[in-house]
Amino acid sequence: EAGVAQSPRYKIIEKRQxxxxxxNPISGHATLYxxxxxxxxxxxxxxxxQNNGVVDDxxxxxxxxxxxxxxxxxxxxxxxxxxxxxxAVYLCASSTVRGPYNEQFFGPGTRLTVL
Amino acid sequence: xxxxxxxxxxLVVHEGDTVTLNCSYEVTNFRSLLWYKQExxxxxxxxxxxxxxxxxxxxxxxxxxxKKELSSILNITATQTGDSAIYLCAVSQGAQKLVFGQGxxxxxxx
Numbered sequence: 001e002a003g004v005a006q007s008p009r010y011k012i013i014e015k016r017q018x019x020x021x022x023x024n025p026i027s028g029h030a031t032l033y034x035x036x037x038x039x040x041x042x043x044x045x046x047x048x049x050q051n052n053g054v055v056d057d058x059x060x061x062x063x064x065x066x067x068x069x070x071x072x073x074x075x076x077x078x079x080x081x082x083x084x085x086x087x088a089v090y091l092c093a094s095s096t097v098r099g100p101y102n103e104q105f106f107g108p109g110t111r112l113t114v115l
Numbered sequence: 116x117x118x119x120x121x122x123x124x125x126l127v128v129h130e131g132d133t134v135t136l137n138c139s140y141e142v143t144n145f146r147s148l149l150w151y152k153q154e155x156x157x158x159x160x161x162x163x164x165x166x167x168x169x170x171x172x173x174x175x176x177x178x179x180x181x182k183k184e185l186s187s188i189l190n191i192t193a194t195q196t197g198d199s200a201i202y203l204c205a206v207s208q209g210a211q212k213l214v215f216g217q218g219x220x221x222x223x224x225x
Contacts, residue, residue, distance in 0.1 A: 004157075031211060042119075042203055042215030043158070056212060089156055095211065103149070103163055104213060109156035 002026065004107035006092050012113045018080040021110045025073070025094030031055075033104060034067055034077050035091040043091055049075065082114045117142040121204050121216035129224050130196060136189040136219045138204030148180055148187050151203040153218070158203055161189070191221075199223045 005024040013019050025032050030051050035043035046065065048056040051072040060067070064083070069075040079086055089111050093104040119140045128134055140148070147165045151158035162171045164180035164187060171178050178189045191198055201218040208214065 033213075040217070042121075042205075042217045043213075044215070045212060048212065091157070103160055105160070106151075106157040111156070 004092055004094055004105055006090075006107040006110055008110055009108060010111050010113075012115065013082055014115050015084055016081040018078065019082055019112065020076050020078045021090050021092075021112075023075045023077070023092030023107060025075075025092070026105055029094035029096050029105075030072070031095045032069055032075050033093040033095075034075070035093065037089045037091055037109070039088070046077070079112075082112075084114050087112055087114045117206075117208070117214050119204055119206050119214050119216035121202075121219050123219060124217065125220045125222075127222045127224065128194060130194060132194050132223075133190065133192045134194060134221065136191075136202050136204075136221070137186065138188070138216055139184075139186040140204075140206045140214075140216075141185065142206045142208055142214055144208045145182075146207040149205045149207060149213070150178055150187075150189050151205065153201040153203055154199075161202075194223045196223045196225055 007022050032049045034046045036046050037043040046060045047067045049069040052069045065079055067077045089109040091109045092107040095104045122137045147163050149163050150161040152161055162178045167180050167182035175192045180187045199222050201220050203218045204216040205213040
C-alpha cells in the first residue's frame with residue numbers, strides 16, 4: 001500500500017511571497033489532515049477534511065492560509081502572503097473512518113523556510 | 116483548553132538502558148491515546164490505547180494508559196541507537212481530531 005505523498009519536500013521563500021503544498025492521501029482514506037509543526041513543538045492541526053468537506057478549520061489562519069480538497073482525493077494548502085513565523089514543517093495525514101478510533105498515517109512533510 | 120503534556124522534553128541515555136516517557140492530558144471527549152515515533156519528518160504510528168490498565172507491547176516497546184490519572188507511559192527496554200527519535204503522544208477526541216503533545220527528544224549514545 002502506497003503511503004501519503006507530499007510535495008515539494010523543501011521550499012525556501014521570502015516573506016510576503018506565496019507558496020502551495022500538495023498532498024495525495026492513501027487510496028480510500030476519506031479523512032485528510034494538514035498539520036503545522038514548528039521546530040521543538042508537536043504537530044498542530046490546521047484543517048481536517050472529510051471527503052471534500054471541511055470538518056475542522058478552527059486553527060487555520062484564514063487571513064493568509066487556504067486549503068482545498070477537490071473531488072475528495074488530493075489536497076492543496078496555500079499560504080499567501082507568507083510571514084517569518086510560518087517557517088515550519090507542514091505535514092499531511094490521512095485516515096479511514098473506523099468507528100471512534102483514529103489511526104492517522106503521515107506523509108514525509110514539506111519543510112518551509114521563510115526568509 | 117485541551118492540552119497534552121509530555122515529560123521529559125529531552126532525555127539522553129546510554130545504549131542498553133531502559134527509559135520511561137510520560138504523557139498527561141486534559142481534553143474533552145477523550146476517545147484514545149496514541150504514541151508516534153518521529154525520526155526525520157513523518158511520525159510513524161506505535162500504539163493506540165483505549166482501555167485503562169491494558170498494556171500494549173511491541174518488541175522492546177510497551178505502553179499503558181491510566182484513565183483515572185489521565186496519563187500514559189511509554190517504556191523502551193534495552194535501548195539501541197536506532198531508538199533515537201522524537202516520541203509524540205496524541206489524544207484523539209470526537210470527530211477524529213488529534214491533539215499532540217510537544218514531544219520527548221530521546222538520544223541514545225553508544
